[in-house]
Amino acid sequence: MKKLLITRLLPQANLDAARARYDVTLRDMPEGLTIEEAAAALADYDAILPTLGDRFAKDAFTGTIRCGVLANFGVGYNHIDVAAAQAAGVAVSNTPDVVTDATADIGMTLILSTCRRAGEGERLVRADKWTGWAPTQMLGTHVTGKTVGIVGMGRIGQAVARRCHYGFDMPVMFYNRSRKHVDFPAQQVDSLVDLMRGADIIVVTVPGGGANTNMIDADALAAMKTTGVFVNIARGDVVDEPALIDALENAKIAGAGLDVFAQEPVVPDAFRALENVTLLPHLGTAALEVRAAMGQMALDNIIAWDEGRALPQAV
Structure with missing residues (x-):
């Protein structure tokens, strides 16, 4: 069973769906990953479901890379250096449309x-x-x-x-x-x-x-x-x-x-x-059905990567 890191608490339906398929580590903290923590996560996990505030900057991709996909929770992904991720062989997706x-x-x-x-x-x-x-x-x-x-x-x-x-x-x-x-x-x-x-x-x-x-x-x-x-x-x-x-x-x-x-x-x-x-405290998508749809879309991208298919929402 592949190891999946979820960097924030998601709606329960998303956690249940993830745990049914993966060995899930849930990081239930309000603060995002530092660059050092992001680098460690890339070395330790097969897949990561990150979100705003997780600092997947260029320097996070300079070490050992085990992770194959960053399935971002959110349409915005300026906290991820996509070019550095792709150069390291890490696919990146986001969650448009539902937001x-x-x-x-x-x-x-x-x-x-x-x-x-x-x-x-x-x-x-x-x-x-x-x-x-x-x-x-x-x-x-x-x-x-x-x-x-x-x-x-x-x-x-x-x-x-x-x-x-x-x-x-x-x-x-x-x-x-x-x-x-x-x-x-x-x-x-x-x-x-x-x-x-x-x-x-x-x-x-x-x-x-x-x-x-x-x-x-x-x-x-x-x-x-x-x-x-x-x-x-x-x-x-x-x-x-x-x-x-x-x-x-x-x-x-x-x-x-x-x-x-x-x-x-x-x-x-x-x-x-x-x-x-x-x-306002970043309320843009703050409705349960919207956040649950975002989480499912992120999981769908991880599953697609896991099954060797193209990511539906690749960036």
């Missing part, structure tokens, strides 16, 4: 919460500081009819755009490095700055790491309208966090909604101090 709708729903949650100041209002009520309804109290941004700008028109970007277009009558603009044709009204622009300048609400859905690191920098944020709202449901490293903090503190933009952060679970104190930021 699309849930992540897009969190995007809408952040759009609405930030524009309508829901987090600020909830804190006001909980602190017993609400003095009653007033015509000019806590005026926010009306969402219906505003122009949304999508950074990265992949599965999740399109799902957000559809919700905005069909649900809120929002004109859709998008920036994508390659030409993209979609089945609903949307305008592709030629540059990120054009998008940041033209939209009222920006939603980032690109993969993290690589060329996308700090893609949303001070120049991109400076192009936004002062009434603009910025939402990130991608990866934290896509955004230059100090530049975003500066833009928020100095009212260069109206607000931000963030589900991801550059050094999770560390969240800069400056974000917590700002009332015009909605902060």
Whole structure:
């Protein structure tokens, strides 16, 4: 029986399915694997089911390699050096598709919460500081009819755009490095700055790491309208966090909604101090049926590798 390492606690259905077929070691800890721990795991296990925070960087692949597959739990895999893995003979997969709708729903949650100041209002009520309804109290941004700008028109970007277009009558603009044709009204622009300048609400859905690191920098944020709202449901490293903090503190933009952060679970104190930021603890796929589907997809890739078949979701 092959040895399988699962690096975080998964839904019980996933654990039962894994244990029915493999000799499973469950690492029930909130922290991800360090590079040294990742290297040791690659030497000790036939297969690994890792996730965000497990540091399978280039240096993790320099020693003895027993592992044949890293079946990542999650669509994002910027914590894995795929080139180094492949050079070491380790296949890598992820879990797309099953995360699309849930992540897009969190995007809408952040759009609405930030524009309508829901987090600020909830804190006001909980602190017993609400003095009653007033015509000019806590005026926010009306969402219906505003122009949304999508950074990265992949599965999740399109799902957000559809919700905005069909649900809120929002004109859709998008920036994508390659030409993209979609089945609903949307305008592709030629540059990120054009998008940041033209939209009222920006939603980032690109993969993290690589060329996308700090893609949303001070120049991109400076192009936004002062009434603009910025939402990130991608990866934290896509955004230059100090530049975003500066833009928020100095009212260069109206607000931000963030589900991801550059050094999770560390969240800069400056974000917590700002009332015009909605902060979520990476809830993008946090629904039991979604997480169970992700776990099963990861297991399906391990089984495919075990049986000598091509990985269904190879990256």
